[in-house]
Amino acid sequence: xxxxxxxxxxxxxxxxxxxxxxxxxxxxxxxxxxxxxxxxxxxxxxxxxxxxxxxxxxxxxxxxxxxxxxxxxxxxxxxxxxxxxxxxxxxxxxxxxxxxxxxxxxxxxxxxxxxxxxxxxxxxxxxxxxxxxxxxxxxxxxxxxxxxxxxxxxxxxxxxxxxxxxxxxxxxxx
Amino acid sequence: xxxxxxxxxxxxxxxxxxxxxxxxxxxxxxxxxxxxxxxxxxxxxxxxxxxxxxxxxxxxxxxxxxxxxxxxxxxxxxxxxxxxxxxxxxxxxxxxxxxxxxxxxxxxxxxxxxxxxxxxxxxxxxxxxxxxxxxxxxxxxxxxxxxxxxxxxxxxxxxxxxxxxxxxxxxxxxxxxxxxxxxxxxxxxxxxxxxxxxxxxxxxxxxxxxxxxxxxxxxxxxxxxxxxxxxxxxxxxxxxxxxxxxxxxxxxxxxxxxxxxxxxxxxxxxxxxxxxxxxxxxxxxxxxxxxxxxxxxxxxxxxxxxxxxxxxxxxxxxxxxxxxxxxxxxxxxxxxxxxxxxxxxxxxxxxxxxxxxxxxxxxxxxxxxxxxxxxxxxxxxxxxxxxxxxxxxxxxxxxxxxxxxxxxxxxxxxxxxxxxxxxxxxxxxxxxxxxxxxxxxxxxxxxxxxxxxxxxxxxxxxxxxxxxxxxxxxxxxxxxxxxxxxxxxxxxxxxxxxxxxxxxxxxxx
Numbered sequence: 001x002x003x004x005x006x007x008x009x010x011x012x013x014x015x016x017x018x019x020x021x022x023x024x025x026x027x028x029x030x031x032x033x034x035x036x037x038x039x040x041x042x043x044x045x046x047x048x049x050x051x052x053x054x055x056x057x058x059x060x061x062x063x064x065x066x067x068x069x070x071x072x073x074x075x076x077x078x079x080x081x082x083x084x085x086x087x088x089x090x091x092x093x094x095x096x097x098x099x100x101x102x103x104x105x106x107x108x109x110x111x112x113x114x115x116x117x118x119x120x121x122x123x124x125x126x127x128x129x130x131x132x133x134x135x136x137x138x139x140x141x142x143x144x145x146x147x148x149x150x151x152x153x154x155x156x157x158x159x160x161x162x163x164x165x166x167x168x169x170x171x172x173x174x
Numbered sequence: 175x176x177x178x179x180x181x182x183x184x185x186x187x188x189x190x191x192x193x194x195x196x197x198x199x200x201x202x203x204x205x206x207x208x209x210x211x212x213x214x215x216x217x218x219x220x221x222x223x224x225x226x227x228x229x230x231x232x233x234x235x236x237x238x239x240x241x242x243x244x245x246x247x248x249x250x251x252x253x254x255x256x257x258x259x260x261x262x263x264x265x266x267x268x269x270x271x272x273x274x275x276x277x278x279x280x281x282x283x284x285x286x287x288x289x290x291x292x293x294x295x296x297x298x299x300x301x302x303x304x305x306x307x308x309x310x311x312x313x314x315x316x317x318x319x320x321x322x323x324x325x326x327x328x329x330x331x332x333x334x335x336x337x338x339x340x341x342x343x344x345x346x347x348x349x350x351x352x353x354x355x356x357x358x359x360x361x362x363x364x365x366x367x368x369x370x371x372x373x374x375x376x377x378x379x380x381x382x383x384x385x386x387x388x389x390x391x392x393x394x395x396x397x398x399x400x401x402x403x404x405x406x407x408x409x410x411x412x413x414x415x416x417x418x419x420x421x422x423x424x425x426x427x428x429x430x431x432x433x434x435x436x437x438x439x440x441x442x443x444x445x446x447x448x449x450x451x452x453x454x455x456x457x458x459x460x461x462x463x464x465x466x467x468x469x470x471x472x473x474x475x476x477x478x479x480x481x482x483x484x485x486x487x488x489x490x491x492x493x494x495x496x497x498x499x500x501x502x503x504x505x506x507x508x509x510x511x512x513x514x515x516x517x518x519x520x521x522x523x524x525x526x527x528x529x530x531x532x533x534x535x536x537x538x539x540x541x542x543x544x545x546x547x548x549x550x551x552x553x554x555x556x557x558x559x560x561x562x563x564x565x566x567x568x569x570x571x572x573x574x575x576x577x578x579x580x581x582x583x584x585x586x587x588x589x590x591x592x593x594x595x596x597x598x599x600x601x602x603x604x605x606x607x608x609x610x611x612x613x614x615x616x617x618x619x620x621x622x623x624x625x626x627x628x629x630x631x632x633x634x635x636x637x638x639x640x641x642x643x644x645x646x647x648x649x650x651x652x653x654x655x656x657x658x659x660x661x662x663x664x665x666x667x668x669x670x671x672x673x674x675x676x677x678x679x680x681x682x683x
Contacts, residue, residue: 163270
């Protein structure tokens with residue numbers, strides 16, 4: 001009886017110390033909140049925030065180097081969630097409420113070719129003195145073309161609601 | 175008896191079918207206007223082949239299916255003029271618009287001439303499928319999947335049993351019941367064509383045992399064929415779901431995420447079989463369907479044969495109009511149908527019923543918190559845990575809901591029907607499924623934009639390299655030219671010097 005108790009106690013103590021030691025030696029230095037923030041981001045690595053992929057942006061946000069509003073595809077909803085998670089105040093005034101895509105006002109486009117040169121995803125097609133057009137499927141809504149357009153004919157609009165992307169709203173809570 | 179034991183879950187709702195079965199199917203006339211949405215089937219919209227102002231005849235092709243995509247063609251239900259190809263309000267709870275062809279009928283109902291055809295039963299299986307494709311036939315039970323695609327994939331797989339779905343388990347709906355009572359011969363003939371197209375060994379028609387007249391009519395029609403059996407199955411919602419029907423008839427369960435063909439079965443609705451018969455024997459593409467018009471607000475509940483594209487409001491007028499303002503108008507059955515916000519929408523290929531329901535017929539109870547009684551678990555025909563799926567959906571944890579089998583949920587509504595707390599369970603699942611699909615779309619877009627931006631980066635690098643190379647080449651050329659020039663100059667100078675020296679030497683000597 002005494003031997004058994006002693007053996008188990010010693011075993012427990014020894015393993016406990018071993019675990020404690022291993023924890024110190026093999027400790028992985030990683031902020032768990034970075035992982036959480038990364039999982040909240042769209043994961044598309046679009047690079048609009050200016051960081052290499054969503055993991056870089058998550059790290060920067062946690063370190064306070066980036067605003068929570070720096071993710072355009074996530075939109076206002078994501079910025080709010082991130083602000084809540086990180087306990088900061090988000091200035092949402094400059095943000096659209098949902099992901100935007102660029103559209104070219106065809107009556108104003110002069111075919112100057114400036115917008116498609118700056119598009120990071122080649123989502124604009126055009127040729128010299130021909131009307132340019134945006135492929136909404138490839139547009140990430142970064143707004144670079146808006147700045148590049150000398151005619152002010154590019155606007156950012158939320159995606160139009162169609163039968164394909166319409167979805168049931170959340171039921172009112174019971 | 176033993177089949178009953180094999181069936182999991184389900185509910186037995188009050189049937190309310192007798193109102194609409196007391197008179198034979200009435201063929202409705204031609205409405206003043208027909209709106210035909212380009213997408214009234216699962217898949218991509220059809221491509222219009224007519225122009226505004228064009229005269230069309232009954233049965234003429236209006237829009238064609240697009241190659242290899244999941245798509246079905248569309249035909250003119252009557253003769254008239256195409257007055258518009260544009261947006262109309264879709265028969266959908268969102269009331270968003272959809273592309274449609276509008277026809278103003280001329281009242282003559284002239285058909286396109288048909289070339290006589292040899293006995294359809296002598297056609298090759300592939301040809302039957304092609305003709306079904308040309309007729310624009312889709313699953314008429316409500317899923318509206320193009321029938322020809324099911325026939326083509328069925329021919330590739332080993333199909334043992336063709337199951338005719340005559341269960342019609344939704345309350346109120348009786349259009350399949352009436353079709354079986356009145357046109358059983360056509361159903362069996364269409365089913366035999368489908369059997370030939372997929373090479374099935376036998377045909378089993380599953381009909382719920384609350385339709386004795388339909389069972390008798392179908393048995394009489396099938397009496398001459400040894401490989402056609404009519405099987406009465408227990409009345410239990412959702413028996414009309416393909417997976418449940420296969421289990422009741424074959425005793426086999428379709429694996430999660432699998433298809434009916436995985437257990438050697440192909441399920442077609444009886445109305446689809448009839449449409450195949452009409453297309454091949456009577457040369458009539460899918461231009462009309464049977465619709466149950468019922469509900470407490472309907473003056474005379476009945477089954478009517480209507481042209482596709484008929485406005486619901488006109489249809490209701492023809493059935494005696496509404497006795498009171500309906501609390502809800504539903505297209506389809508009360509359990510799984512679509513709520514309509516307006517009656518100014520057309521009848522589509524998948525519209526099995528139009529129900530104008532009064533307040534006592536719909537549940538308007540306030541939802542209260544879940545008491546975890548487990549009623550929904552025993553009601554779920556798919557063996558899922560609806561209360562847990564709803565809990566995760568409510569907390570916006572859609573992946574958690576997926577782990578509890580959200581993808582296997584058939585949205586039958588049995589759980590919401592039995593819930594004592596009146597929790598809108600199906601609404602939660604619709605919401606969660608919508609969020610998950612939006613996320614999938616977003617992810618796909620992310621992958622696309624990522625690959626595009628990588629391709630652009632590679633292109634820019636390539637261009638920069640090319641530019642640098644050209645610049646270097648030019649510089650090297652310029653340098654070479656300069657050197658050559660310098661050398662020439664040096665040579666010239668040296669020569670001049672030499673000559674000068676020579677000259678001085680000569681003069682000195």
